[in-house]
Amino acid sequence: MFIRPDNKLTQRAVDTSSMRSHNSRLLLELLWRAGELSRADLARESGLSRSTVSAIVADLLDAGIVSESHVAPSQGGRPPIVLRIEEDRFCIVGVELGASHITALRIDLRGRVRAEASREHPVEHDPAGSMALLFTLIDQVLVGSQGSALVGVGLAVPCPIDPRQPDRLSTRILPRWGEVRPGTELFERYGASVLVDNDANLGAVAERWWGAGQAAADFSYVKVATGVGSGHIFGGEVYRGAYGIAGEIGHTAIDPAGPPCRCGRQGCLEAMIGSASMVRRAREQLAAGVESALRAASPLTLGAILGAARAGDTLALRIVGEAGQYLGIAVANLVNLLNPSLVVLGGPLTEAGALILEPMQRELHERALWTSIETTDVRVSALGHRAIALGAGTAVLHAALQDPSLFPVPGPALRGPLLASASSSNVHP
Numbered sequence: 001m002f003i004r005p006d007n008k009l010t011q012r013a014v015d016t017s018s019m020r021s022h023n024s025r026l027l028l029e030l031l032w033r034a035g036e037l038s039r040a041d042l043a044r045e046s047g048l049s050r051s052t053v054s055a056i057v058a059d060l061l062d063a064g065i066v067s068e069s070h071v072a073p074s075q076g077g078r079p080p081i082v083l084r085i086e087e088d089r090f091c092i093v094g095v096e097l098g099a100s101h102i103t104a105l106r107i108d109l110r111g112r113v114r115a116e117a118s119r120e121h122p123v124e125h126d127p128a129g130s131m132a133l134l135f136t137l138i139d140q141v142l143v144g145s146q147g148s149a150l151v152g153v154g155l156a157v158p159c160p161i162d163p164r165q166p167d168r169l170s171t172r173i174l175p176r177w178g179e180v181r182p183g184t185e186l187f188e189r190y191g192a193s194v195l196v197d198n199d200a201n202l203g204a205v206a207e208r209w210w211g212a213g214q215a216a217a218d219f220s221y222v223k224v225a226t227g228v229g230s231g232h233i234f235g236g237e238v239y240r241g242a243y244g245i246a247g248e249i250g251h252t253a254i255d256p257a258g259p260p261c262r263c264g265r266q267g268c269l270e271a272m273i274g275s276a277s278m279v280r281r282a283r284e285q286l287a288a289g290v291e292s293a294l295r296a297a298s299p300l301t302l303g304a305i306l307g308a309a310r311a312g313d314t315l316a317l318r319i320v321g322e323a324g325q326y327l328g329i330a331v332a333n334l335v336n337l338l339n340p341s342l343v344v345l346g347g348p349l350t351e352a353g354a355l356i357l358e359p360m361q362r363e364l365h366e367r368a369l370w371t372s373i374e375t376t377d378v379r380v381s382a383l384g385h386r387a388i389a390l391g392a393g394t395a396v397l398h399a400a401l402q403d404p405s406l407f408p409v410p411g412p413a414l415r416g417p418l419l420a421s422a423s424s425s426n427v428h429p
Contacts, residue, residue, distance in 0.1 A: 113390065209394050230250075232338065292308070305319055328366075336367075
């Protein structure tokens, strides 16, 4: 679903109503997957008539999305002209608006990261400063992209997104962001399409296109950071639930008598293994007189706890091990309920490696039904710290391949037309 503010529309590069959008999408995706194809190749692989293919290709050429690359050797007739997507003529920005950091990156139409910038910031508590920093980081990654038109900005946020109001962030999770409309502000500044979605959903999109989920039609992605969330791909599509709340694994109950969670309830998974909760437990233990190398940590952060654990500190090892156990309980519940073929773990906590994975696996095997665990592979994401921002950019790339009108008009003032919501669901790469 796309939000189209009437007063913010700009000229479209491609009119999908005249192009018959289904056919144009089909040809564009075929060309993107193959890299290079002739008109005859497109007609043969799509099943469309040559005249239909020629008409659509003409529109794509006029829009600057496709170009004629070279003449291929003749196969017994007229030498075919090979077409390719203009990958370097366009760029996309993906942004992760984390609870305590912002990461922005620029990708091309192949998902290759061309520039990246990241900064720690108290995002949860400082909306105005966060938006200012967000603009700064995007400006930084756009340096050097002169000549490349900005297709859109993908924005990953650390809260559920209601598809009916995609530019309103959850005040239960981010109470200070109630009056901020980050998608609209990004649209007004850059004039390009903006897609807003939950961070774990976009982590799942990144895994589906570029990571562990490329060969899996059904899998779950679990991100453990300041908050804890999950994104689910079913039948190649992001599953969102009725109102965009599906995947809030961080607010499933682990211990009803446990510590309070920022959602207002007690004993949520996030309250047990989120970075803030781990730091809180370390402080409580230090205040109780427990000896630990963490006493010298300034500031005391999740990174400090993980570093001390790797160095063999007893307190840090206990905190990380407990987090692994709680994570194992949550993943066991997930595989029992959904039976995905794969669970991908991401986020800073996975940097602990075996220190968290071993207790997680023990708890998982203890609590998951044998039929669930027998058919589910659990692994750590290989996409690293940029996974969420990459997924945000990838969601825009997918949307543009599905709807060529998202590509901006050729010319010096290259501006995109739409403010996109979070419900671009089909994520087949």
